[in-house]
Amino acid sequence: MKRIITLAVGLAALTAAGCGSSSSTTGTKSAITGKGCATSIAIEGPFTGPVAQLGLEQLHFAELAVANDNAANKTDVTLDQDDTQLTPSIAVSKTDAIVASSAVAAVGPAGSQEVEAVGPIFGKAGIAFISGSATLPALASSGKNPTFFRVVPDDDVQGPQDANYVINHLHPKAVLIIDDDEAYSQGLVKVMTPILQKAGIKVNHQTYNGTDTGATLANALSSLVTSQLNSSETVTMLPWQTAANAQQFGLDAQQQHKKTILFGTDGTDSPTQFKIPGTYVSNFGPDISTSTNPLDKSIVSGVAKYGPYGAFGVPTYEATDVVMKAISSVCKAGQTPSRSNVLAAIKKTDIPAADNPMGVAISFQPGGDLTGAPGYLFHINVNGTYVSIANH
């Protein structure tokens, strides 16, 4: 009996610990509701795990977009949350759950490798899904993801932008470029390498296992600095999805007195985690934190209610906004939102630049790519602050 009581107390304590927390998101519903046209949508993102920082940013911006659009359009859309941990196998099971649910559309998932895994499932179910961060070009061109859309430029924009900036402004003789063994990272390397080589720059391409953790990860990063970073490689490109790993690589380089300019891509864009002075970071979304535009200002102040501001989340605001506006247009046409009519409405999206935080008009090409998407670039100054580079 005593043993049973002990066990029960232990279980109760664990349950209480879980219930007392606010960080659990998997499979939960937001308390965001409006009035009128009622339906639900889902968001897939890495809300836990090594890139939770970025996933939670996306979630908070999506929550804000749902709240704003519900209020503006008199809709009653709820947001189901599905934590994929940036892992394709988990994304597949979450997508199966979304298909079985009443969700009419989805936002996310975050990673290109996840989109590759879930695109055919969403396609078969006729559910539109809009990613705010998946940038692999093939996602829109392969024909395997018929209901895929993205509000960010693909690697064919970001990759050449970054490579050309390195060539024209940093003038290295050799570049070390390291991928993290994921589709996103390898896709960018594939785009950037020939551009750098064509400009006469020697490219040393290495790979590490981005899913390693702790001591194993640290050993891998430190060993890459030790064995691969030569004095001629004055630029090191890190097209990674984990900003903390890029920070660790930078610290290892400092500790081993290796001088190189780091150049991260969108996955490393995290002012709280990656802040090695002198580094460049490209992104697929704008930093609106200092914008004077009233819409941008309202988004920056509004997202504070859900979590800290981060530039990575801005495109997800717009991805959610596109879905919400599509649902609203369906309702305004006197129809009940369904997967097919919301998908059709998303295809017809035409949001003026002034009405969204991306700074460009939002409309989609037949494969789901954004029409005329620009890239964005930042420099980290001595204080670790991200400064936007205009006209790059």
Place this chain on the structure above:
Amino acid sequence: MQEFIQTVVNGLQTGCLYALLALGYTMVYGVLKLLNFAHGDVYMVGAYIGYYVIHWFGGPTALTIPVPLLILIMFALAAGGCGLLGMAMERFAYRPLRDAPRIAPLITALGISFVLENSVLLLFGGFTKSYSTPSFISATNGIQVGGVSIDSVEILIIVVSVVMMLGLRQLVNRTTLGKSMRAVAADREAAEMLGINVNRTIALTFFIGSAMAGVAGVMSGLAFNQISNTIGFLAGLKAFTAAVVGGIGSIPGAMIGGIFIGLSESFSASYISSQYTDLIVFGILIATMLIRPQGIFGRPPLQKV
């Protein structure tokens, strides 16, 4: 040459951490014949305790106490907290299963591992947390060896690990508790009949092993900066490999096995590719099981005739 020395330093650093963790595996296996797969998560809890100690004392950029005192407090609280956690695991999860088939505590250990991982996730969130060590310990402090700079954190890890390993060896070989531990490991029932308090000995074994894992967790945070609720799993597997390679149940084996695995990882990452490190490390595990299942320092089991 510089690259070689730096690779050795990298390998020793991680190897020492694996060795500290492997000692916990080997001690528990010694007294209970149990593979405590939750041990890596105890290490993770230690890393979290260290992180919150830094923040209790003002955070990495505004510490209110001197750094050496901070590190001492981090070690003490992580060792104490993890030691108690280890004792609690033994008391509430493993002791009731002591006479159950061996698969039962093994499965329980896996369950505890997931409980710890997810409890930390629920309590502290999914964000990767950073010790921001360079904010309070300069990465350029340290010594130069063969043109390679070994920073103060690397020196700290190697020195503290060696001291703890030697201290444990002394404890096991020269104290009454050590004698009790060896007796329980040799024959639990006989030890009990001879008046040794078996429950107390096993509980203290868990305390010591878990305390060492806690200190290893803090040192991991100081060295590698980033911690999350998932860092224990892979580290635990590597330490388990180290314990098996060294000879599970053998304390010198765990030490040598840990350093061997750390160096293997480091050399494969530097001279082959970091993509192959896990393949090589777990390949070593398989090769050990095939060629010398008792490990480097282990003894083959005696057959009763």
